[in-house]
Amino acid sequence: MEAAAPEYVQHKDNRDLSHIPGSYGLPLLGNTFGFITAPFDSLDQAYRQYGPVFKSSLTFQRMVVALGPEFIQQLMLDSKQEFSARMGYDAPLGDFFAGGLLMRDFQEHKFHRRIMQTAFKIDAMRTYVDLMQPIISQQLASWNTPGDFTFYPNVKTLLLDVGAKVFLGMDLDGPETDALNQAFLDMNEGTVALIRRDWPGLTYHKAMNGRRKLEEFFFNLTPERRGKDGKDMATFFANETTEDGDYFSEKVVGEHLIFLLLAAHDTTTSALTMAAYYLANDQAWQERLREETASLGRAELEYDDLGKNVPNLDHAFKEVLRMNPPVPMLMRRTVKPVQLGDFELEPHTMIQVSPLYTHRMAEYWTNPHVFDPDRFAREEHKQHPFLWAPFGGGAHKCIGLHFADMLFKCTLAQLLSTYRIRFAKEGQFPSKIQNFPFAKPMDDLPLVLEKL
Numbered sequence: 001m002e003a004a005a006p007e008y009v010q011h012k013d014n015r016d017l018s019h020i021p022g023s024y025g026l027p028l029l030g031n032t033f034g035f036i037t038a039p040f041d042s043l044d045q046a047y048r049q050y051g052p053v054f055k056s057s058l059t060f061q062r063m064v065v066a067l068g069p070e071f072i073q074q075l076m077l078d079s080k081q082e083f084s085a086r087m088g089y090d091a092p093l094g095d096f097f098a099g100g101l102l103m104r105d106f107q108e109h110k111f112h113r114r115i116m117q118t119a120f121k122i123d124a125m126r127t128y129v130d131l132m133q134p135i136i137s138q139q140l141a142s143w144n145t146p147g148d149f150t151f152y153p154n155v156k157t158l159l160l161d162v163g164a165k166v167f168l169g170m171d172l173d174g175p176e177t178d179a180l181n182q183a184f185l186d187m188n189e190g191t192v193a194l195i196r197r198d199w200p201g202l203t204y205h206k207a208m209n210g211r212r213k214l215e216e217f218f219f220n221l222t223p224e225r226r227g228k229d230g231k232d233m234a235t236f237f238a239n240e241t242t243e244d245g246d247y248f249s250e251k252v253v254g255e256h257l258i259f260l261l262l263a264a265h266d267t268t269t270s271a272l273t274m275a276a277y278y279l280a281n282d283q284a285w286q287e288r289l290r291e292e293t294a295s296l297g298r299a300e301l302e303y304d305d306l307g308k309n310v311p312n313l314d315h316a317f318k319e320v321l322r323m324n325p326p327v328p329m330l331m332r333r334t335v336k337p338v339q340l341g342d343f344e345l346e347p348h349t350m351i352q353v354s355p356l357y358t359h360r361m362a363e364y365w366t367n368p369h370v371f372d373p374d375r376f377a378r379e380e381h382k383q384h385p386f387l388w389a390p391f392g393g394g395a396h397k398c399i400g401l402h403f404a405d406m407l408f409k410c411t412l413a414q415l416l417s418t419y420r421i422r423f424a425k426e427g428q429f430p431s432k433i434q435n436f437p438f439a440k441p442m443d444d445l446p447l448v449l450e451k452l
């Protein structure tokens with residue numbers, strides 16, 4: 001179903017926010033600089049000055065920012081179909097996310113989400129665990145080399161290998177996969193490019209070339225997988241059919257795969273990198289996780305372990321996502337007049353709600369800036385259903401959340417059973433953290449790995 005574009009996508013953003021408190025900041029740049037360099041502090045300052053709903057100008061867009069769990073709930077549950085995810089992400093990411101699930105709204109979105117359902121059922125998830133474990137152990141063994149070790153690029157490669165196998169049914173070697181990897185990297189750089197024109201010489205152009213390469217690859221892959229019974233996601237999607245029994249087109253399947261890989265890879269890489277950062281600083285927690293895995297009698301977790309047998313690992317995962325949510329802000333644009341707190345908003349108004357801010361609000365969390373996984377044993381997060389919302393919620397709730405949970409826990413359990421991790425240098429905690437496009441220490445986290 002390639003539906004005609006809905007009427008609301010034709011409109012420009014509503015830029016008249018004169019009745020909302022707040023400030024647009026500097027000409028052109030707006031409040032972008034403060035937001036990018038110290039997002040929590042800059043939001044907190046505005047919250048104290050203007051209250052939970054205020055206007056701002058970020059990354060060249062005027063928007064309303066609404067802070068607190070109740071606004072995340074209103075936008076994500078969207079009980080009156082008032083908010084477009086597509087238009088929320090269109091300006092910054094539309095070219096790169098084209099055709100992805102997040103770029104579809106309402107009925108059309110519901111229809112397309114079905115294409116992916118089979119690939120995320122429990123039986124499929126069990127298969128993915130079996131596919132990923134040997135790749136994780138092989139990669140971790142290759143980390144045992146003397147000399148400098150930087151965690152971020154290494155875990156990125158590890159997850160790329162896992163992704164190639166599980167998403168595409170490919171082993172990562174040879175020039176084709178290298179080219180694919182490069183195309184993804186190029187495209188990612190484009191998401192934060194300042195000048196957003198597809199002109200030769202610009203980062204954005206390189207990123208769009210990356211997108212074009214990916215399209216070529218994925219549009220060709222789909223017909224090859226029709227009628228096959230592989231256990232990878234590409235094969236699942238390629239064989240999904242409409243109610244009339246027709247395959248979805250190569251373009252539709254290919255675009256979903258590109259978005260899926262984008263949504264999956266950097267988010268999980270960021271979560272594992274931040275976990276290694278907090279655990280290198282907190283040897284006691286590291287040991288607790290190691291002992292928990294050891295008590296199972298095997299380093300390779302099974303699918304059924306994940307929910308119940310590793311509660312400390314579960315709390316550590318949740319705490320990492322609380323401290324540094326890989327998707328720090330959730331964007332929507334109104335499609336009709338909307339009441340947001342004390343304010344009425346016109347149609348086509350951009351809104352940002354913020355897991356990044358909500359996850360550290362002092363009125364809910366004890367010592368919000370401190371890594372303390374036990375807060376999830378104390379159930380601090382249960383004070384509001386959207387107080388902890390790293391995966392969003394409602395119709396667009398992350399479809400890969402169990403996959404991410406599984407990949408995070410399997411990797412970390414094997415890592416900590418193989419190595420003790422320590423910082424490589426004095427003074428690495430606290431590090432300068434880069435928040436966008438994904439959280440990671442700016443120095444890419446140099447570590448010493450002590451073989452156990």
Ligand code: HEM
Nearest residue numbers: 101102263264267268326327390391392396398399400404
């Ligand atoms: C720690 C890792 C991850 C985090 C924090 C995360 C976070 C999110 C969030 C917040 C959304 C909703 C965005 C919105 O409503 O505006 C989302 C959507 C999505 N995520 Fe994830 N994600 C992660 C990993 C993954 C993985 C591993 C996959 C695939 C295997 C995936 C696939 C998707 C897809 C396809 C959507 C769009 C869903 C829809 O529009 O219906 N994500 N993710």
